[in-house]
Each structure stands twice: as structure tokens, then as C-alpha cells.
Amino acid sequence: MQVDALIGSRCASQRSEAAVDIVSLNKWYGTFHVLRDVDLRVEPGQQIVICGPSGSGKSTLIRCINQLERHQRGQIFIHGCEVSPKTRALHELRRDVGMVFQHFNLFPHLTVLQNCTLALRRARGIARQEAEDVARHYLERVRIPEQMGKYPSQLSGGQQQRVAIARALCMRPKVMLFDEPTSALDPEMINEVLDVMIELARDGMTMLCVTHEMGFARKVADSIVFMDGGRIVEQAPPLEFFANPQNERTRTFLGQIL
Amino acid sequence: MKFNLAFAIESLPLILSALWTTVWVTVASCAGAALLGFLLEIARRSSRAMSYVMRFVIDFIRSTPLLVQLYFLYFVLPFYGVTLPSFVVGIMGLSIYYSGYLAEVFKAGIDGIPVGQFEAAQSLGLKRLDVVVFVIAPQMLRNIAAPMGNYFVSILKATPYLAIIAVPEMLGEAMEIASDTFRYAEPMLTVGVVFLVLAVAVAQLVRLLEMRLLKSAKR
Numbered sequence: 467m468q469v470d471a472l473i474g475s476r477c478a479s480q481r482s483e484a485a486v487d488i489v490s491l492n493k494w495y496g497t498f499h500v501l502r503d504v505d506l507r508v509e510p511g512q513q514i515v516i517c518g519p520s521g522s523g524k525s526t527l528i529r530c531i532n533q534l535e536r537h538q539r540g541q542i543f544i545h546g547c548e549v550s551p552k553t554r555a556l557h558e559l560r561r562d563v564g565m566v567f568q569h570f571n572l573f574p575h576l577t578v579l580q581n582c583t584l585a586l587r588r589a590r591g592i593a594r595q596e597a598e599d600v601a602r603h604y605l606e607r608v609r610i611p612e613q614m615g616k617y618p619s620q621l622s623g624g625q626q627q628r629v630a631i632a633r634a635l636c637m638r639p640k641v642m643l644f645d646e647p648t649s650a651l652d653p654e655m656i657n658e659v660l661d662v663m664i665e666l667a668r669d670g671m672t673m674l675c676v677t678h679e680m681g682f683a684r685k686v687a688d689s690i691v692f693m694d695g696g697r698i699v700e701q702a703p704p705l706e707f708f709a710n711p712q713n714e715r716t717r718t719f720l721g722q723i724l
Numbered sequence: 725m726k727f728n729l730a731f732a733i734e735s736l737p738l739i740l741s742a743l744w745t746t747v748w749v750t751v752a753s754c755a756g757a758a759l760l761g762f763l764l765e766i767a768r769r770s771s772r773a774m775s776y777v778m779r780f781v782i783d784f785i786r787s788t789p790l791l792v793q794l795y796f797l798y799f800v801l802p803f804y805g806v807t808l809p810s811f812v813v814g815i816m817g818l819s820i821y822y823s824g825y826l827a828e829v830f831k832a833g834i835d836g837i838p839v840g841q842f843e844a845a846q847s848l849g850l851k852r853l854d855v856v857v858f859v860i861a862p863q864m865l866r867n868i869a870a871p872m873g874n875y876f877v878s879i880l881k882a883t884p885y886l887a888i889i890a891v892p893e894m895l896g897e898a899m900e901i902a903s904d905t906f907r908y909a910e911p912m913l914t915v916g917v918v919f920l921v922l923a924v925a926v927a928q929l930v931r932l933l934e935m936r937l938l939k940s941a942k943r
Binding site for chain 1: 838841845846847848849859866
């Protein structure tokens with residue numbers, strides 16, 4: 467409520483109703499052109515899966531959305547609010563954009579519960595008791611309520627990643643970004659994380675997932691984006707994407723991973 | 725003149741009368757040096773311009789002798805109308821001098837934190853200060869408890885320098901006994917032993933602290 471008011475006032479010129487709107491985004495690492503004229507629109511409640519060979523710019527793309535990476539040209543809007551390297555109070559925008567990392571990045575010196583409540587208390591200014599209630603709710607949702615007092619190092623990879631998802635959800639984000647959330651997991655733990663993500667998708671969370679889990683993509687994605695060489699070369703709903711890929715590179719890629 | 729053990733023991737109470745001064749000057753200087761050093765290091769990371777300025781400040785502090793800094797604070801500042809009590813000058817001097825070294829220790833401690841920790845903290849929308857206080861500082865301390873403790877012991881052992889600016893610490897007392905009695909060996913031995921005991925105690929404290937920090941979050 468408060469946040470809506472904030473965004474409303476700060477981004478008076480609502481550009482679009484999209485949850486995320488990326489307009490001809492370009493980024494260079496030195497002279498290397500990582501993102502080339504990327505356009506991507508994500509409606510509220512949509513789930514987008516981004517795939518492609520390594521080095522194609524998929525991670526860089528979603529890391530630009532919350533400005534962990536800075537772009538040089540083009541525009542990014544989150545619910546009509548422009549995000550750019552010049553955005554002031556970037557931390558306020560980031561509160562509405564949850565992120566889950568390949569390597570979990572839980573805070574090792576804090577317990578599971580404290581990992582979840584830190585941002586609620588410091589960034590949202592919520593009292594301890596209430597923050598813990600919120601954290602407990604989301605930890606139950608990712609099915610680890612019994613591990614609340616433990617430290618991340620005492621958990622398995624799959625459990626850590628589920629805590630990381632709960633930590634992001636606690637902030638009640640409008641958009642969730644997943645950066646290869648299962649790539650660092652042992653095979654037997656992948657499904658427990660994917661199941662949580664599938665539930666989240668069914669509940670209507672707006673999601674952008676960089677992943678190679680094509681089963682997951684088939685199940686939940688509204689649209690699959692294939693990137694190669696810093697460009698989006700194909701975007702289609704799963705059925706179409708798998709049955710009838712238009713682009714030669716998409717076909718090669720699918721042939722390799724399926 | 726033969727060494728007189730009885731006299732060495734006799735000089736103990738007078739030397740110990742300054743123990744309290746030594747202890748609290750040490751504690752205050754450790755706190756001051758750690759705080760200032762941390763601020764220097766955070767400032768060094770805040771922007772490119774600041775990184776140059778702070779690197780110069782840190783190198784300047786580390787590259788001038790402690791005695792020169794102490795004399796400067798004690799004898800030169802009064803010329804410009806700044807007169808401070810000797811123990812304040814002493815704590816300031818030790819804090820500034822060792823902040824340069826501790827800034828370097830903190831740098832290593834922060835460099836050892838995986839970059840993903842900064843990214844996770846940022847992506848949660850924490851303010852910069854909160855990232856530093858709640859995410860970076862605790863992990864940094866865990867990385868550097870041992871080297872930081874070494875500098876705390878160094879600060880303890882540097883307090884005798886303050887005798888030259890008339891801070892009534894233990895070496896000063898020992899010197900007084902010596903110049904009154906013309907016996908140097910006994911009071912020097914006694915003061916040395918007291919420092920030895922204190923230094924071992926500080927080292928033990930640091931070890932305990934390190935174990936606690938590591939226990940709270942095994943990697």
C-alpha cells in the first residue's frame with residue numbers, strides 16, 4: 467500500500483502497466499557487447515523462463531533488472547518505474563524485486579530465521595515479533611519451518627535454496643528473479659526447489675527464471691525466451707517453443723539439452 | 725650491583741598502581757583504532773576519489789613514527805591553541821597510528837567475503853549502512869579476529885611510549901623507581917613481567933572471541 471503510493475508518486479509518468487518492461491537494452495563489459503537491443507515485456511502474474519547457452523547474457527539480463535549490473539543504453543521499467551544506474555534510492559526499488567541466486571548467498575553468520583527477518587526489520591521497519599511471524603509463514607511455505615534456529619551451513623543445498631526463496635518472499639516482492647536456482651544443486655535436491663517454484667508460479671507470482679530445467683519451463687512458463695550472443699533470438703509459449711522452434715540456434719540448443 | 729629479587733617484588737605495588745591507567749588507555753585506544761580504522765576502510769571503498777584520498781591518509785599514518793605523531797599532538801598542537809590532557813593525546817595518538825594498520829586488516833577481512841553476500845544484501849533492498857553493519861562487519865570480524873588481536877596486543881605494548889608525554893602508565897612508574905634508587909634491573913624486570921602477563925591475557929581473550937565467532941557460524 468505504502469509502496470504503491472511511493473511508486474505512484476515517484477513514477478508519475480506511468481509508462482506501462484507491465485511488471486517489467488525492458489526496452490532496447492544494451493550493455494558492454496569493456497568492449498564486449500553482452501546485451502544487444504534486448505526487448506522484453508513481462509505482465510503481472512506472468513512466468514517467463516530464459517534459457518540459452520552460457521555466455522549468452524541471460525544472467526546479465528536479469529541482473530540488470532535490479533541493477534546488480536548496470537546497463538549503458540536502453541531502459542528498464544518495473545511497474546512503470548524506471549530503473550537505471552542513475553536511479554536514486556535504488557534500495558527502495560529493490561525491496562519489490564526478489565532475487566534468488568545460483569549459490570544461495572544466505573548470510574552465514576545469521577540463523578535461518580534471522581536471514582529472513584533482517585530485511586523486514588531493517589528495510590521495511592517491521593517490529594521483530596511481526597517480522598518473525600512473516601518469516602515463519604514463508605518458511606512453512608517452502609517447507610522448512612523446523613530448521614529456523616539453524617545456521618545455513620547446517621542445511622543441505624536444497625534446503626538452503628528454499629530458505630533463500632523464503633528470504634526473498636518475506637519482502638512480498640512484486641517480481642521474483644531466479645538466476646539459475648538449481649544449477650549448483652545435487653540432482654536429488656533439484657526437485658524440492660522446483661516444486662516450491664512451481665507452487666509460487668501457480669499462486670500467480672510474477673517470475674523471471676534463468677534456468678535449463680526444461681521440464682519446469684514446460685509446466686509453468688507463459689513464455690520461453692531463448693538468448694544467444696546477447697540477443698533474444700526467439701520467444702514463444704512452451705508448446706510452440708518445444709514443438710516448432712523457428713530459429714536454427716534454438717533447435718541446436720534444444721537438441722543438446724533435451 | 726647484584727640483582728635483588730626482594731627489591732623487584734617490592735617495586736611491584738608502585739608499578740601496579742599504574743596498571744589501571746595502562747589497561748584503560750589500552751582499551752580506549754583499541755576501540756578508537758578499530759573504529760577509526762573501520763571508517764577509513766569504508767571510506768576508501770565508497771568512491772574512486774575517496775579511495776585515492778584514503779589510501780594516502782592510511783599510508784601517511786603508517787609511514788610516520790608513532791613517537792613523531794605523539795610529539796606532534798602533544799607539543800605542536802598547543803602552538804595553535806589546542807591543548808589537550810596528556811592521556812587524551814596518548815589515546816588519540818595510539819588510535820590514529822594503529823587505525824592505519826587496522827584499516828589494512830579490515831580490507832583483507834572484507835576482501836575475503838564472497839561478492840554474493842553484497843549482492844544478496846543489496847537485492848533485499850537494505851540501505852548501505854545496514855549492509856555494512858549487519859552483513860559485512862560481522863563476517864569481516866570472523867575473518868580477521870586473529871590479526872586484529874595481534875594489533876590489540878601491539879597497542880598494549882605501545883602504551884609505554886606514552887611515558888614521554890607524561891601519561892602515568894606503568895613504564896613511567898618503573899622509571900621513577902629507577903631514578904630514585906639508581907636500580908634499573910629490578911623495576912624493568914617487574915614491569916616487563918606485568919606486560920607479559922597482560923599480553924598473554926589479551927591474546928587468550930582474542931582466541932576465545934575468535935572461537936565464539938567461528939562457532940556461531942561454521943563454514
